[in-house]
Amino acid sequence: MTLDEMPVGSEGVISAVNGDGPLRCRLLDMGLIPKTRVEKIKVAPLGDPMQIRIRGYELTLRADDAKKIVLKEAGA
Amino acid sequence: MIFALAGNQNCGKTTLFNALTGANRHVGNFPGVTVDCMAGDIKGEKDCQVVDLPGIYSLRPYTQEEIVARDFIINNKPDGIINIVDGTNIERNLYLTLQLLELRVPTVVALNFMDEVTGNGGSIDVEKMSAALGVPVVPISAVKGDGVTELIRRAVETAKAKRLPAVTDFCSADSQVHRCIHAVIHLIEDHAGSIGVSPRFCTAKLIEGDPGMADELGLDENERELLEHCIVQMENETGLDRNAALADMRYTFIEGVVQDSVRKPRESREHARSVKIDKVLTGKYTAIPIFVIVMGLIFFLTFNVVGAWLQDLLASGIDLLAGVVDRGLTAYGINPVVHSLIIDGIFAGVGSVLSFLPVIVVLFFFLSVLEDTGYMARIAFFMDKLLRKIGLSGRSFVPMLIGFGCTVPAVMATRTVSADRDRKMTILLTPYMSCSAKIPIYAVFAAAFFGGRSAIAMIVIYLTGIIIGVIVALVLKKTAYRGEPVPFVMELPNYRFPSLKTTGLLLWDKVKDFLRRAFSIIFIATVVIWFLRTFDTRLNVVEDSSLSLLALIARFVAPIFRPLGFGDWRVVTALVTGFTAKEAVVSTMAVLLETGTAELPAALGTLFSPLTASAFLAFTLLYTPCVAAVATIRRELGSALKTLGVVVLQCGVAWVVALLINTIGGLFA
Numbered sequence: 001m002t003l004d005e006m007p008v009g010s011e012g013v014i015s016a017v018n019g020d021g022p023l024r025c026r027l028l029d030m031g032l033i034p035k036t037r038v039e040k041i042k043v044a045p046l047g048d049p050m051q052i053r054i055r056g057y058e059l060t061l062r063a064d065d066a067k068k069i070v071l072k073e074a075g076a
Numbered sequence: 077m078i079f080a081l082a083g084n085q086n087c088g089k090t091t092l093f094n095a096l097t098g099a100n101r102h103v104g105n106f107p108g109v110t111v112d113c114m115a116g117d118i119k120g121e122k123d124c125q126v127v128d129l130p131g132i133y134s135l136r137p138y139t140q141e142e143i144v145a146r147d148f149i150i151n152n153k154p155d156g157i158i159n160i161v162d163g164t165n166i167e168r169n170l171y172l173t174l175q176l177l178e179l180r181v182p183t184v185v186a187l188n189f190m191d192e193v194t195g196n197g198g199s200i201d202v203e204k205m206s207a208a209l210g211v212p213v214v215p216i217s218a219v220k221g222d223g224v225t226e227l228i229r230r231a232v233e234t235a236k237a238k239r240l241p242a243v244t245d246f247c248s249a250d251s252q253v254h255r256c257i258h259a260v261i262h263l264i265e266d267h268a269g270s271i272g273v274s275p276r277f278c279t280a281k282l283i284e285g286d287p288g289m290a291d292e293l294g295l296d297e298n299e300r301e302l303l304e305h306c307i308v309q310m311e312n313e314t315g316l317d318r319n320a321a322l323a324d325m326r327y328t329f330i331e332g333v334v335q336d337s338v339r340k341p342r343e344s345r346e347h348a349r350s351v352k353i354d355k356v357l358t359g360k361y362t363a364i365p366i367f368v369i370v371m372g373l374i375f376f377l378t379f380n381v382v383g384a385w386l387q388d389l390l391a392s393g394i395d396l397l398a399g400v401v402d403r404g405l406t407a408y409g410i411n412p413v414v415h416s417l418i419i420d421g422i423f424a425g426v427g428s429v430l431s432f433l434p435v436i437v438v439l440f441f442f443l444s445v446l447e448d449t450g451y452m453a454r455i456a457f458f459m460d461k462l463l464r465k466i467g468l469s470g471r472s473f474v475p476m477l478i479g480f481g482c483t484v485p486a487v488m489a490t491r492t493v494s495a496d497r498d499r500k501m502t503i504l505l506t507p508y509m510s511c512s513a514k515i516p517i518y519a520v521f522a523a524a525f526f527g528g529r530s531a532i533a534m535i536v537i538y539l540t541g542i543i544i545g546v547i548v549a550l551v552l553k554k555t556a557y558r559g560e561p562v563p564f565v566m567e568l569p570n571y572r573f574p575s576l577k578t579t580g581l582l583l584w585d586k587v588k589d590f591l592r593r594a595f596s597i598i599f600i601a602t603v604v605i606w607f608l609r610t611f612d613t614r615l616n617v618v619e620d621s622s623l624s625l626l627a628l629i630a631r632f633v634a635p636i637f638r639p640l641g642f643g644d645w646r647v648v649t650a651l652v653t654g655f656t657a658k659e660a661v662v663s664t665m666a667v668l669l670e671t672g673t674a675e676l677p678a679a680l681g682t683l684f685s686p687l688t689a690s691a692f693l694a695f696t697l698l699y700t701p702c703v704a705a706v707a708t709i710r711r712e713l714g715s716a717l718k719t720l721g722v723v724v725l726q727c728g729v730a731w732v733v734a735l736l737i738n739t740i741g742g743l744f745a
Contacts, residue, residue, distance in 0.1 A: 017320065022138040023563040025284075028323035029134040030565055031168050034316070036327075042354075045363045046461040051568060056340070057165040058568040060457050062464075065563060 003038065003052070004066035011039045012071035019068035031055045032069060077235055078125050079118070080149055082176060083160035084169050085131035085494065086450075086569040088188045091578050092160050092218040093128045096228065113148070118228055126158065131494070133168070135175045135277075137286060139562065140496030149179055150273055156235030157183040158227070163193045163200060163215070164346070164570075166338055170330045171323075173209065177241045180274035183211045184231045190215040191222065196341035204337035210243030219575050244276060246329040253325045256283065256310035263302055267293040283307055283318050350450075350570040357451065363458045370451075374442045375481060378435055379512065386434030394431065398423040413617055416610060417603070425602025426595075428657045429704050432482065432513070437587055439478055439485040444582055446474065447492050448574035453566060460564060466546055467553035469495070469564040472502040476545075479509030480538075483705035484594075487712050488586060495562035501552055503712055504722060507701045508545030510538055513658040517696050520662050524677035525689045533693075541697050544733060548725075594707035601656050601703045609653075621668060626652065640695065640731065641688030641738040651695070657702050687741045691734040698730035 006012050014036045017027055031054055032038070041051040041058065049062040081096070083089045097116030118124040129148060130141035137143050149157065159176050161169040176183060185206075193200060206213040212230045216223035247254040260279045268275035271292060281289040282303060290300060307318050314321050356362050377383070398419060405415050446452045452474060460470030471493045478486035486506045493499040518537055522530035608626035610617055618624045622645075630648040637643045646668040654661040666672065671679045684692060700706065700723045710719040 022136075023565075025134070025136055025138060025319055026563045026565050028319055029136070029171065030567075031171065031323075031327060033320060033323045033327055035324075042358070044358065044458045044461065045360050046458060048461050049457065049564065051358075051457065055165075055167045057168060060453075060460070060564065060566045060568060062460070062564055065565065 001071050002067050003040070003061070003069040003071060004050070004063045006040050006071060008040050008042055008050075011037060013037055014069055015072045016070040017068060018070065019065070023065060024068070027065070027069070030059060038069075038071075077123060077155040077232070078127060078152070079156045079158050079231060079235065080127050080129055080145075080154040081158045081160065082129045082145060082149075082172070083131060084133055084162065084172060084567075086567055087131070087160050087162035087165075087169060088218040089128065089131055089160050090582075091575055092158075092186065092188065092216070092224070093126065094578055094581055095218050095221050095224045096126050096158075113144070120225075121228060121232055124228075124232060127154070133172060135172070135179075135281075136284065137288065139494075141494065149176075149181065154181065155238075156231055157181050158186055158231050159183055160186045160188050160218075163187045163189045164344060166200075167327070167330050167334055170209075170333065171326055174246050174326045174329065175277075175280070177209065177211065177243070177246075178274060178277040178280055180240055180276065182234045182237075182239050183241055184227065184234055185209065185211055185213045186218075186223075186227050187213055187215045188218050191217040191220060192344060192346055193341070196344040196346075198341035198344075199339045201337040205333060208243070208333045208336065210241045247325050248328065251325075252310050252313040253321055256306050259306045260303060263299060263306075264293055264295065267295065270294075280322060283310075284322055285318060344570075346570040346572070353571050354454070358454050358458055363454075367455060367458075371477060374439070378438045378442070378481060383435040383438040386438070387431055390434055391427070391431040394423065394427040398427065413610070416617075417606060420610075421603055421606030422599070425606065425656050426598055428660065429594075429598045429602075429702070432484070432657070432704065433587070433590075435482055435512075436484045436590065437583060439481050440488055440586055441579065441583055443474065443478060443485065443489045443492075444579045445574050448572070448579060450569045450571045452492060453568050456566060457568065464564075466549035467557065468498055468501060468549070469493075469562070469566075471495075471564075471566070472498055472505075475502050476506055476509055479506040479511065481512055483507050483509075483511050483701045484590070484708045487705065487708045488590075490712060497557055497562055500713065501549065501557050503709055504552065504725075505545050505549055507705065507709075507726060508541050508548065508698070510541045510697055511658070511701065511705075513702065514696060516659050516662050518693065520673075520676055521680065521684075521689050521693055524680045525684065525686045537693055537697055540694060540733075544698060544729065548729065589711070590704075590708065593711050594704050597707040597710075598656070598703050605653055605656055636731075639738065640734040641691045642684065642695075644683055647683060647692065651699070654696065655700065655703055657704075658696075661696065688738060690741065691738040694737050695730045695734040698726060698733055700726045700730075 001012070003012070014032060014034050016034060017024060017032055019027070036054055039053040041053055043050045049060045050066060052059050052061055081089060081093055093114065093116065096118050098119050113130070114128040115125055118126050127148065129145040132142045132145050135142060135146045137146065148154070157176055159173050161173060173185060187200060187202070190200070200215065202213050202215055212234060214223055214227040214230055216227055218224070245254070247257055257279055260282060261275050264278055264282065265275045268278045278289060278293060290303070295303065310321060311317055316324055357366060401423070402419050405418065446455070455474055456470030458470070459473040463470055463472055475486050475489040475493065478489055483506055486509070487503055490499045490502045490506070493502050518534055522533045526533040605626070608629065609621065609624050611625055612618045612623050613625065613628065621627060626649055627645055630645040630652065634643045634645050634648050637648055646665065649668060650661045650664040653664045662673065662676070665680070666676050669676065669679045680689070706719060706723060709722060710716060713719055
């Protein structure tokens, strides 16, 4: 499952961060690396981007970019 | 001594900068730094300067801000780094800290928002953290000023003693990453020494695949192959690619530091409050209606209440002063030409632009409050989808919206658009949002030519501006700003009360800067226009304005406007004077047509047909904004040549659109 498919309000653990170039580096720099827990907080009123919570802070992410983040099978 | 102040966005960096420097600040001019950084003298210390670097998350060379910060530290070799860290969001903030430590410069970490951490029952063991990072850690609250004196003392002490960070290894001993890093350090140590940059920093950048680093170090083929070999081996052993492996190493180290020294509160009050506020402000059904109300209120307060009141006050002040000077000069019997220069030229021209200052200030004030509270980031969040199609992000929405009020604060507000590419594109597009100073022009023409349908005419005008703006954006996206769009990965900080001091200082900086920079351009433009209006070719004062130099020039360039349907020299003159301030278009026409403003709509009927009037309106909508706006664009783009390009582009677009209206409309007439 990728982060964009994860339902709002649930949590998952990152298993891989795909993509390349500046976007991928930015995601890694922000702390989205394998083994990190992410929680999907909400989706913007127009349907995109989404708001996620990692490492104790909140981040916006476009659905296209969230597709690059692969999750381990969802835990509670 | 020079200190660099570095930190993430939203960690209170500007507030700390103000607390460190008080009012002794100036725009720093440092060699090799393209974006200007603010610099200031540190309070209570002799010969100590601090430079406020852009807010960044990493030292990769991908964004303009990162390049500026990195180049400043590497090329200007500051004596020390003050690294501000948000104590409530410590893991991600320390990620930058580790990269700064790799640069091997005397560093002090300032732990900000410590009052929030302790207020929520959390705690940070400063001694332990300091030992783990190998640099002094000072808890502060930048807003309250707590700990700032201690921070200054420790920073100066560390820099004076040239005490480098004591910890150098962030990789766990004997790990694959550790082996790779040390092999590479060994390989490049001499090269790094010869260019005077820390080998550890170079190594990290080489492993991350930093494009310029291998060339900078002058590695030969052999060394490059060895380097690649080390990295590939590490990738194979860890199962992570090079970038992920290094990020993983840093975050693993940070997790260890945090585990030992930080007791996190369960949930902070500030966060709980933010969640509640967000339920409404970014709620599915409430976000956009509330946004409309907030922006409506800002415009209402600016144009109908505060700004308007201040504007009237300032305008009557200028009138009063002009009156006194007028009488004084008349009584003194000064040469009438000089009298005209001072009263009709300087007072009238500069005064009319200055009377806009209150509107600019008030709008900019509201904008900084939106930014400082954290609401601006939310607007960017829910408006992002709308702007993505034209190659921008939600960050550009509010500056563009402010453009409907006044282009000057709108262009200033693009500072909040953190990505350089997006920022420049926003600056180019903002003038297409029709500013409020053009309303009098629309009103007069709508009354003259569209009578009962003036409201529809107004809407069509505004929509035309937006549509042309979108087209220009799409063209820019495909041409000048092709490249990769900057990733929209934005932090949503907790809502905070804005610091009045920070907002006040920012406002004061902006006003001072605007007056200093824009004033000279406005002054020159008004005097030039006055000169052209007052004299003829033999430098005699003209009685009849149709004989003036300005009229001569207008007649000369009028053929350019003939295909658009308004080649009359009086119209062209009005457009030229509109460059000083847009409301001058209407008053100039009234003067040249020898009517009062009230009779102007009737008189315009002799110059325009409804069709050519439409073409003219399109032209005024789209052509170059006033001199104050151009001066601000020049300031924010940092290039006179690019600014000239913007002006030419705008006039070109205006001309083409007006031509299309006149030609296509002519086919149906």
